[in-house]
Amino acid sequence: MLQEKNILVGVSGGIASYKACTLTSKLVQKGANVKVMMTENAAKFVSPLTFQALSRNTVYIDTFDEFDPKKIAHIDAADWADIVVIAPATANIIGKLANGIADDMLSTTLLATEADVYIAPAMNVHMYQHPAVIRNMKQLEEWGYHFIEPGSGYLACGYVGKGRLEEPETIIHVLETHQKRKKPSLLSGKKVLVSAGPTQETIDPVRYFTNRSSGKMGFALAEAAAEFGAEVTLVAGPTNEKINSPLVKRVDVTSAEDMYKAMHTYFEESDIVIKAAAVADYRPKVVYDQKVKKKEGNWVIEMERTKDILQSLGEKKTRQFLVGFAAETVNPIEYGKAKLKKKNLDAIVVNNVAQEGAGFQSDTNIVTYVNEKREKQLPLAPKKEIARQLFRLIIQDMKDESL
Template sequence: MEQQKHVLLGVSGGIAAYKACALTSKLVQRGYDVKVIMTEGATEFVNPLTFQALSRNPVYTDAFDEKNPEKIAHIDLADWADLTILAPATAHLLGRVANGLADDMLTTTLLATTSPVYVAPAMNVHMYDHPAVKHNLTTLEAYGYRFIEPGDGYLACGYVGKGRLEEPERIIDVVEQTEKQNSYQPLAGKQVLVTAGPTIEAVDVVRYFTNHSSGKMGFAIAKVACDLGANVTLVSGPVELETPPNIERVDVTTAEDMYDAVMSRFNDQDIVVSAAAVADYKPTNQYDRKMKKQSGDLTLELTRTRDILQALGKAKSTQYLVGFAAETDDAIKNGRDKMARKNLDAIVVNDISQDEQGFKTDTNAVEVLTNKGEHQSIPLQSKEKVAQQLWSTLTKEM
C-alpha cells in the first residue's frame, strides 16, 4: 500500500455516517491522505467541519463550489485518488451510481475516477434484500466495484439483521488485503483464453438443444485471471452475464462457432481454460422452417460435434491447457481418464450431483487434478473464490 496514499472517501446520507468519522481518523492514523466528499443527505447527519478536522483537508459537498479556479474540482479529485471508498453507501447512492447519474459532487467524481472503488453498504435489512438493490449491486460489481459486506446486528431502525455498516477497522483491513492481493500478478503479460457457457444447436427455427450451463464459473475464472494481470479473451456461449471489466469477449452460439473462435486464437495463447459446456451432438438436419407437430413419436438423428478440447490437446505446443469435467459418477476417475485422453495439463472436476455446486448456482466445489499428479480439493464457496483458489493452484504448476 506504499504507493496508494490518496484515499477519496464518499459519505452518503445514512445514520451510519457517524462511523465514517472514525474511518477517516483511522485512515489518517495509518498514513493515508484522505479527502472527503459528502452528499447533501450526509451533511444532515454529520457537519462537514468534523471531516475537515479529522482529515486535515477541505471537504467537498457541492459540485458547483469550485475552490480553485485553475482546476475543475471533481476531475482533480478523481485523478488524485489512488482508491475510493464509499462508506456508508445507502440504497439511494447505489441506485444513482449503478445508473450512471451525475447529479452531485460525489456521483460526478465517481464517473470520472479510474481508481479502484470499494463500496460499504449500510441500510435496513429489508432494503438490502430488495431486488432493486440486489440488481444495482450486481451492476456495480460488473463495473468492477468491490464490496465490503455489511454486518449482522442491531440496526438504527430497530431491526436486527444484515445491513449494518462494517466497522472502520474491518473496512481498512479488507481494502488493504484486497489491494495487496491485486498487486500480486503472476499472470502479468500472459495471454489467457477462457471458454464459458452453453452452446445452442438448432433443430428448426423454433426449437434447439442446449444445456443448463449459466457461464458463471467461466466468467469468474476469466475475471480472476484478469485481476492477476493476464490479457484475457472470453469466448462465451449465450448467457445473461455482464462482461467483466478489461476483458475481450467473443460471443458464439453453436459448438462449431466455438470451435472456430478458439482454434483461430489458440496459437497466440499461453493458457487456455475450457470451462464451457459444449454440445456433444447436434441435429443432423436443421430445418429453416418450423416443424409442424404430427401424430406419434418423433425420431431425430444426431451428429457428433467436433471435440474442441481434444483438438486443442493435439494442437498444443507450449500452451498450458486446462479442461473441465462435469460428472455425476466416479468423478475423480473419469476426470483423470479425460485428462490423459485429451492431453491436458490439468482438469477441474465438478461433481454436479451435489447440492449448491455445478450449473446455475452461485457456489461451487471442485477437485483440481494435474498431469504432475497433484490433487487439490477446493471446498464449497462462491465461484469467484473457487476461481481464485484454482488460479493459485495452477500458477504453482505452470
C-alpha cells in the same frame, strides 16, 4: 484489497463528518487497520469517542497531544499510514494542503506523509466552483493527490448541486480499485483464453438442443484472470451472464462448431486455456430450413458427433497450459483422471453436478483440481472465489514447470 492496510481517515470540519463514521466502520469491516485524525472543528460535529469506538484506536486531534514520549505523534501517524483518506475535505483543508500550510495536526500530517492521499471534497456548490478552490484542486492533482469527486443533490445548506460527500461505499470502491492496480499482477503479460456457457444445436428455425449450463463458472474464471492482470478472451455460448471487467474481450458464439472455430482462432497466441464451456457432444444430423410441423406419432431425430474441442486443443498445444472441466455425476475423479490423460491436459477441474451447491446455474461450486502432481479439493464457495483459487493453483504449476 484493503485487508491489513493501514488507513488514516482525516476528518475536517463539515456537516458531512457524520458520513466519515460509516466510512470508518466499513473500512474496519474490510479488515483494514484504521486510525482517525480530526480537526478541532470536525470534533464539533461528531464526538471523537464515536470514531474511537468504530476504529478501536485513539483519535488524533491536537498536535501537542503526545501519547508516547518515544514518538512524535503526527510523524508517527504519517509514517504508519499506507493510505490517507480526507473525508470530508473542506475548502479550507484543500487550501491548506495546496499552499503548504501546516497549522493543525491534520494539515501537518498531510505534509509529512508519503502515503497515497485520497481527497473527498464536501462543500457548498458555489464554494466548489470558486476559482481558488478549483486552482487548489488542480495543483494537488498535478502533485499526484487523488480526488474522489463529490456527488450532486440536495446539500445541507439548502442548495441543490455538486458538493455532497461521495457515499462511503463509493470511496471504498475507489480505494480497492486503485490498490488492485498497484498490486503486482500474478498473470501480468499472460494471455488467457476461457470458454463458457452452453451451445445451441439447431433442429429447425424454432427448436434447438442445449444443456443446463449458465456460464457462471467460465465468466468467473475470465474475470479472475483479468483481476490477476492477464489479457483475457472469453468465448461465450448463449447465456444471460454479463462480463463486468472491461479487460475481458468477449466473443459470442452459438453452436459447437462456432465454439470450435473461435477457440482455435485464439489458441495459438494464448498462454493459459481453460475450456469451461459445456459443449454439445451431439447435434442433429439434419437441420430443417422450415419449422417441422407437429404430426401423429413420435419424431426420431438422428444425431451425429460434434468435434471434440478439448481433445483437438490437446493435440495442437505446444507451450499452452491447457485446463479442462469434467462435469460428472458418477465416479467424477476416476473419469476426470481418464480425461486428463486422453486429452493431453495439464490439469482438469472435476465436479459432481449432482452434489448440492455445485454444478450448473448455481452461484457456488465444489470442485477438485487434478493433475499428475496434485489432487486438490476446493470446498463449497462462490464461483468467483473458486475461480481465484484455481488460478493460484495454475500459476503455481506453471512456475514449477519452468524450474
